[in-house]
Amino acid sequence: MKSNLQPKKRFLVVAFSCTILLVSLTPVVAKPTLGSLPSDDYGGLRLRADVKTNLAQATAFNEPTIPSGPAPAGRVRGGAKRGPTCPGTVTKPDLTALVPFSEEPNSVTNVWGQTTVEHPSWFFYVPYTKDLPYEVEFVLQDQDSNDIYQKAIALPDKAGVIRVSLPTNAPALALNKQYRWFLTVNCDQQENSSLIFVGGVIQRIELKPAALKELQTTEPLKRYAIYAQNGIWYEALTTLAQLRDQNPKDAALQAEWENLLSSIHLNDIAAEPIISEKP
Template sequence: MKSNLQSIKLFLVVAFSCTSLLASLTPVLAKPIGSSPSDAYNGLRLRSDAKTTLAQAKTFNQPPIPAGRPPGGRVRGGAKRGQVAGCPATKPDLTALVHFTEEANSVINVWGQTTLERPSWFFYVPYTKDSPYEVEFVLQDQDDNEIYRKAIALPDKPGVINVSLPTTAPALALNKQYRWFFTINCDQEKNSPPTFVEGVIQRVQLNPAVLKELQTTEPLKRYVIYAQNGIWYEALTTLAQLRDQNPKDAALQAEWRNLLGSIRLDDIAGEPIFLGKP
């Protein structure tokens, strides 16, 4: 009888201890992923569903060329046929990171959509700050009036840089087309033509349901939404920012290659990205 009582007491002690242990663990087990600053997305540790989210993007959903005068443009730098370029030949050449189409008559149309009043443009620059070259970004309205001009500093080494439209510049109006130029003049005497890229950007407005989703979702999902809706500039900027915050993330590296590969700029995908103010 005494032995049975001791066994019962021992069982109760063990049971109480286990219950207390589980109670102390419950807050830890119930704590959501990403609730601490180190796990917050902007921190930026990608969740386990990152690959699933990126898979939804597939490739960029390129919208049709807008009605009216074809945008034309140049996605790659270098000399035009019959010209002698003043800049040293490089591979890759100066490149605008924007989608383009090539028509049957070999006419290139370089253009993209944005939802922002002041978007960012991205360019691969093959020259460095050690070179005494003049670099400029110019933006014109649809009547060819210059609305913004900025001298650009070359990076420490070849790579992708961004140029953002500042608050001091006029905001892009809805449904208006603007032409941009990124020019590198390598000849100080200016006897040879510069190397340049150019294209057209148009600000559009998304429907209210998409806008609401963009306001309430995480950056990775926003990238997917922009890509699915043909908003090139925000898709590229969002993904570039994510890569800048997570330089070793394999899923983001793969999606960057996928995005640039979808517009035939595979040779730029492995180049470093330097984000900063123009």
């Protein structure tokens, strides 16, 4: 699908529209104690009863410092009070990117997170369903605003959280470079003003050797804690989503998911279902 929004225009939309999101955010900094997490064999994907009681308090996301240089301005909500909103979302949260965000004194909203993998995944809350005639597209750009990946996104059967993954045949993210991403929704193909979007910046980094070694020898729940402790948002979220997909009735994992999203002030999305954990 060819987007109506050209690469340079996408960048300008983000720069000018990010001022409409007025959210006050205090970064949540916590240091989880990895030793307190369950040591059971997570191959069976079961948690002990005592672990379930304390799991939601065991881990919180340790938000890293915004990198120096141009602000990673973006937009975490697709429909703001003074911006366009697609029909069909009157009683639902707006289109939302599941990613940390913070507002600067000059009203610029930073939407930024770190990954350690070449082909990461993004998660979005989408309030629109497949019965609506909307065009949805995910776009990834390099530091020069060149599109390096585009994908038409099929709307789900019901409102909820979807996953968009960068496929292995797409260009890999280079270390220490920033990339800009967008998810756009075109409510009316005849009117560009009906296009709403979320967008932000992702940067691939390397973990410290000690954390990397621990990741290679531990079970998924502890891997999630290591990622969260080291401020690696994308792998923390993806790991926890995969655990929930394999354990859909596990109340402890649901509580941990809600705790993670609430820690970045996305409380209204925390209880929304994950529609499909498949890439």
